[in-house]
Amino acid sequence: MILTRRSDYGLRAVLALARSPHMLSAKQIAQEQHLPVAFVKKLLQRLCRAGLVKATVGKQGGYALARAPEEISIRELLEALEGDLAPVSCLASDHLCELADGCTTRRIWEQIDQKIQEALESLSLGDILTYDLSRHSADKD
Numbered sequence: 001m002i003l004t005r006r007s008d009y010g011l012r013a014v015l016a017l018a019r020s021p022h023m024l025s026a027k028q029i030a031q032e033q034h035l036p037v038a039f040v041k042k043l044l045q046r047l048c049r050a051g052l053v054k055a056t057v058g059k060q061g062g063y064a065l066a067r068a069p070e071e072i073s074i075r076e077l078l079e080a081l082e083g084d085l086a087p088v089s090c091l092a093s094d095h096l097c098e099l100a101d102g103c104t105t106r107r108i109w110e111q112i113d114q115k116i117q118e119a120l121e122s123l124s125l126g127d128i129l130t131y132d133l134s135r136h137s138a139d140k141d
Contacts, residue, residue, distance in 0.1 A: 003082060009035050010043045010081040011074075011128075017053065018069040018125050023062030043081065050080035070126030075117060077125070085120070087113050 012033045017024060026044055030037040044063050047053040054066045065072065078085055086092040088109050 003078065005039075006043065006081045007078055009033070009039060010047065011077065013040055013043055014047065014053065014065065014072070014077060014125060015128060017063060017065050018129055020064075023056060023060070023064045025062045029063070047077075047080055050076075052077060052080055065125075068126070069129055070124050072125045073121050074123040074125070074128075075120035078120060085117070087116060 012035065013029050016029045016032055024032075026041045027037050029035070029044075030040040033040075044053055044055070048055050048063075052066055052072055053063050055061070055063050075085070084092045090103070090106065091109055091113050
């Protein structure tokens with residue numbers, strides 16, 4: 001599993017949406033997060049196709065989360081941005097490995113993959129927002 005700028009920027013974009021009480025434009029998100037506007041637009045399109053973000057066209061339009069932050073797992077978000085999250089290519093859903101039956105390392109990779117998937121599934125955008133809010137309140141103390 002290799003996470004790219006797409007995951008970093010995508011997570012930052014959806015967190016901006018999650019924090020906002022109103023819809024945001026790609027330009028607003030890009031400015032707030034110091035990201036390239038064109039890249040943010042592509043990420044938002046990808047997230048819309050995955051059903052995680054909704055877009056509204058028009059003067060009052062923009063982007064918003066399609067569901068509550070607590071209902072969007074980090075796994076779901078990263079899969080929408082990156083595709084298959086398998087830690088090694090032989091575990092990817094679209095990969096057929098000739099050595100799979102007799103592979104000495106496959107079982108350990110499967111266990112690692114399972115733990116990673118469980119961890120990512122157990123975290124939601126809501127968890128990150130809660131952590132972020134508690135961190136900011138602790139900074140003010």
